[in-house]
Amino acid sequence: MFARKHGYVWYSVDAHTFDHEQRAAAAGLHELGAGPGAFDRGPMILEDIHAPTIVEGAFVTPTMAGTGPNAVWLMPSKPEQLARLHERNPGANHEGLIWGWQLINDQLAGTTATVINVDNQTIPQTLNALEQHFAPLLTAHPTPDTPTRQSFIRTSNNQLVVQAHARNRTTPITFDCECADPTCTDVVELTPTALSQARPAILSPRHT
Numbered sequence: 032m033f034a035r036k037h038g039y040v041w042y043s044v045d046a047h048t049f050d051h052e053q054r055a056a057a058a059g060l061h062e063l064g065a066g067p068g069a070f071d072r073g074p075m076i077l078e079d080i081h082a083p084t085i086v087e088g089a090f091v092t093p094t095m096a097g098t099g100p101n102a103v104w105l106m107p108s109k110p111e112q113l114a115r116l117h118e119r120n121p122g123a124n125h126e127g128l129i130w131g132w133q134l135i136n137d138q139l140a141g142t143t144a145t146v147i148n149v150d151n152q153t154i155p156q157t158l159n160a161l162e163q164h165f166a167p168l169l170t171a172h173p174t175p176d177t178p179t180r181q182s183f184i185r186t187s188n189n190q191l192v193v194q195a196h197a198r199n200r201t202t203p204i205t206f207d208c209e210c211a212d213p214t215c216t217d218v219v220e221l222t223p224t225a226l227s228q229a230r231p232a233i234l235s236p237r238h239t
Contacts, residue, residue, distance in 0.1 A: 032154065033161050034085040034183070036213045038175035041061040041187040049199025050190075051075050054217040075214060081171065082183065089167025098144035103164055104135065105157060111150045180211035181232070188233055195223050 034041035050070050055061035060099075061070040073095045080086065086096075096102045109116065112132045116125040122232050124150055139146060162169065175183070188206045201222060208217040209232045217235035 032158055032216055034187070035180075035207055035211075035215070036158075037169055037172065038083070038183065038213075040082045040084040040183045041191070042080065042084045042086045043187070043208070044072070044086065044090045046187075046190045046194050047072075047076070048081065049194055053197075063096075084187075089135065091143065092135055093138040093144060098139070098142045100145070101168070102144065104139060104144055104146045105149050105163060106136065106139070106146050107132070107149050109136075147193075152175050177211045180213075181209055184209045184211060185232075192223070192226060206233045208235045208237045208238065210235065 033039070051070075052061060052063060054075055055070045055072075056063045072090050074118055076086065076091065076095075093104070104119040109129065109132065112129050113125050116128055117123075145164055147157065147164075151205060152160075184207050188209065188211070191204050191206060194200075201224075203222050204226075206219045208215050208219055210217075215235070215238075217237060219233050219235055221233070
């Protein structure tokens with residue numbers, strides 16, 4: 032939402048998982064199928080970033096990104112993280128799934144990093160907290176025109192498509208609406224098959 036509203040590319044590290052695995056395998060650093068945690072993705076993430084970008088994902092650690100003003104950490108408490116995991120997959124043992132939370136939490140300890148606790152916080156409240164922190168940067172960042180904003184959203188959406196095809200996914204994927212209206216927060220769910228019918232733009236039903 033922050034990226035769409037203010038004209039940045041949204042770079043989800045999770046959406047680049049298979050791409051990074053392939054690149055690491057081609058470089059002899061990884062064996063396909065061993066899992067994305069078996070090699071350092073940091074250099075590839077940094078290599079990928081060209082346009083003004085919001086980068087997010089558990090692999091973006093404080094050690095990698097630094098703890099300066101351009102990095103903000105949206106951190107739930109451990110009980111909150113476990114509760115969210117349980118809501119997504121009731122009855123499972125989630126202790127092994129919070130390695131990313133634990134890693135980042137440990138690296139934040141003793142630093143002056145900006146940490147926003149998101150327990151009991153709505154998405155608009157989190158967005159507002161980010162905007163307050165990044166106010167100087169937003170003031171200095173020129174507002175992109177509509178075609179540029181659309182290209183940024185499409186870049187993010189296209190990576191979701193690449194990942195889906197690489198994983199042979201057939202279930203619906205959630206895309207951002209490509210209208211590029213800064214006030215639009217609509218998402219569009221499409222299967223990879225239906226996606227071809229939505230081109231050249233993925234638009235919310237409200238805009239079609």
